[in-house]
Structures are given as structure tokens and as C-alpha cells.
Amino acid sequence: MAHLSKPTVPQFSVEVYQNEYLPEGGREVNAIVTVTATGGGTGGGRPVTDPGAVPGPRRPEAGPSAAVVLMVDCSGSMDYPPTKMRNARDATAAAIDTLRDGVAFAVIGGTHQASEVYPGGGRLAIADPTTRGQAKHALRKLTAGGGTAIGTWLRLAETLLSGADVAIRHGILLTDGRNEHESPEELRATLDACAGRFTCDARGVGTDWEVKEVTGVASALLGTADIVADPAGLAEDFTGMMEKAMGKEVADVSLRLWTPAGAEIVFVKQVAPAVEDLTGRRTDAGPRIGDYPTGSWGDESRDYHVCVRVPGAAVGQEMLAARASLVLPGPDGQAPRPLSQGLIRAVWTDDLASSTRINPQVAHYTGQAELAQVIQQGLDARKSGDADGATAKLGRAVQLAGALGNEDTAKLLAKVVDVVDARTGTVRLKPKVAEADEMTLETRSTKTVRVKK
Known part of the structure; x- marks a missing residue:
């Protein structure tokens, strides 16, 4: 080879x-x-050749020293429906398959406390065909039960990562519920303590989690946040996240x-x-x-x-x-x-x-920042029962999304409001909105499109 x-x-x-x-x-x-x-x-890779590996991911053969910790929600709600826990195990296995040889890694099971699923003993394993196989075998021990305290998962991840002499430290966090066994102040203190120590991508699966909690984790730790409304999509999402993490160089x-x-x-x-x-x-x-x-x-x-x-x-x-x-x-x-x-x-x-004269790039991104803001304000108004405020803000969002060429956001807005005239921002609130659609709009509200230079 x-x-x-x-x-x-x-x-x-x-x-x-x-x-x-x-x-x-x-x-x-x-x-x-x-x-x-x-x-x-960062563009190179090779097909996975581990026995029993999920086909598809490409794993770079060389790269900077790196360590990754996967944090998997194992709270009781992960059993509803039972396929959710299975999908989470499969997704974590797919992410492990995407690790390149030599990367240090660990898996944490998260409830109202954090437990080391693999390798255990307060240490990290070094990725190779043997340890990837052992880790995937250990995933079978993941069962649902208990509460949710995300801060404890992050603190254990930070402890494991801080002991690694590597260039890149990264976390991937999956939750399906609200952070009910920890105060907002406790989570904020944990995020402050972890900021600058490692980056972290956060994902919410299903629709029973709190958007601001998941996006808050990603924001504080300079990672990405997203919704995976259908648990069946977890494996593809986790593979993509890990591929991007493996592409980080500095x-x-x-x-x-x-x-x-x-x-x-x-x-x-x-x-x-x-x-x-x-x-x-x-x-x-x-x-x-x-x-x-x-x-x-x-x-x-x-x-x-x-x-x-x-x-x-x-x-x-x-x-x-x-x-x-x-x-x-x-x-x-x-x-x-x-x-x-x-x-x-x-x-x-x-x-x-x-x-x-306003510079086109400045004008474009000033509009993008306003778009993210009015979406958040409009959804907050909708939740609080302020129909007029929600209509005004989300109408402005539709107007901005069209003017800025942000087609993905425009499509998400159209699932929350009926668009009468996009150019003027004239909309009507939909009487019924699928929870997944509203949460997707909120989670992805800060994503922007590049200006055409």
C-alpha cells in the first residue's frame, strides 16, 4: 500500500x-x-480495512497527534424508542472506525454522572485495528438508565484529554434530553473551565433536548452544533464529524x-x-x-x-x-x-x-448576523405566545434570507411560517409546526452562506 x-x-x-x-x-x-x-x-485518506468495520468512512493515514473523546448519552430517555440507544451505539462505532491509526481516544457513557466505557482506568487508548475492535465490543455495555448532567461528562473528557501530549484535543457529545440533574450555573462553570482546553461538537438526537444547552456547549468549546431528528441518521452524522476532526491540523x-x-x-x-x-x-x-x-x-x-x-x-x-x-x-x-x-x-x-459606500462583504455579513438574531427572537416570541412579535421577526428573517441568498435557512423558515411575500417579509405563522422543524431552524439559525467575492 x-x-x-x-x-x-x-x-x-x-x-x-x-x-x-x-x-x-x-x-x-x-x-x-x-x-x-x-x-x-487533510484531503487524503484510505478505506477502512478493520474486520467488521462499517464500510464507507475514509481514514487519513497520517496527521498531527490528536486525542478524541466520545460522550454518549445513556440516560433513561435513550430507551424511548429502544432503537435510539442502538442507533447511538452504531453511530459511535462508525466514528471509532473513522479514527486514524495512532489517535488517542476514549468513550464516555453519560447519565447524571460520567463513566468510562473504554478503555477505562483514567486513560486513553491508541487507535489501531485491535483497540477499535475492543472499543466497539465495549459499546455493547451501553444501556439506558439514569438522569442527565452534561457537565460531568465534559469534566471527565477534559480530565482524559488533558493528560494527552497531543496537538489536537477534541470531543463529540450526543444528548437526547434536557440537562435536568445539574443547574445552568454548574454547566456554565464547567464550560468556562473547559474553554480553550479542547474543542467539542455537540448533537441533539430526537426532539426532547434543549437547543440552547446543546448550542451553548458547542459555542463555548468552539465546535459545531446540530440536530439529528431521526436517530437513524446518527451514524452518517458521527462519521462526518469524526472525518472533520481527523482533518484538523493545528x-x-x-x-x-x-x-x-x-x-x-x-x-x-x-x-x-x-x-x-x-x-x-x-x-x-x-x-x-x-x-x-x-x-x-x-x-x-x-x-x-x-x-x-x-x-x-x-x-x-x-x-x-x-x-x-x-x-x-x-x-x-x-x-x-x-x-x-x-x-x-x-x-x-x-x-x-x-x-x-458600504463594502459588499460587510453588508452581507451584517445581514447574516441580523438574520440569526431575528430568527432567535421570533422563535422566542412564538414560544411565549407573542404572535405579533413572532410574525414580525420571522417575516424579517424570511426577507433577509431571500435577499442574502441563504436558501437553506429560507427552506427551514418555510416550515414554520407561510410565506405570503418573501421580498417584503410578509408571512403568517403556521398554526401547527412539527417540533423537529422548529428545533432545526433554531439550531441552524447561526449557519451562514459565504459572500460571493
């Missing part, structure tokens, strides 16, 4: 899209910072923003592939320098909206409003290593056409 060459760390590039022109005295500068990682060698990348004296960052938001506000996650890294976490990267591209407030100035003046760079932590406490950078500028002009 021909072996793939060992992948290299991706090369990062930074592009800045903005209208740098401000009217006299203007103070707010908006820019879209596009970060692209390429050349990490972790702990930060977006570093330097601003000159008198300037300040108003907000920093990831706006593609999903909206994620990073403003409150700033870590000061020196005078007028702040780092914003972006998590793990493979071959991929993401967009960030940066808003800077600068001192007002006279016509003809210009300044560097901010410097955006990607940095990696240095080894053994050394200075972070810069990967790439781009410049955000401000130029004051009396040309009205120049100073009032």
Missing part, C-alpha cells in the same frame, strides 16, 4: 475587505477579515488584533461558516493587543467581522485602525508565532460617494 506523506501545518493567509473611507469626524471602521488555511494535507490559533493609541475594538464576530460572537473572549496579550480564540484548523476558510472605533480626524488624514494577525502559542511559554496578517485602514474624505 502506498503511504501518504506526512501532512504539514497549513499555511495561513489573511485578506481584509472594507471601505476604509470615513466622513470628516467619522469614527467607526468595519472590516471583514477572511482567514484561509491551505496545504495542511489547534489554539488566535486572531490577534493590535490597535493604535486612541482606537478600541467594538466587537469581533466570526460570521462564516456560522455566527459566533468572540468579543467577550478577548485575552490581553500586551499594550493595545488582544487575542480572540478561533480553535482548531484544517484546510478551510472562515470570515470574521471586526469593528474598530477610532479617534475622529480631519479630511485628508489616514491611519492604521488595526492590524489583524493569526498567531500560534510558542513552545514552552515562548512568544507566539505569527502566521499571517492583514491591515485595517481608516481614511477621512469629503467625497460623499466614497464615505457612504
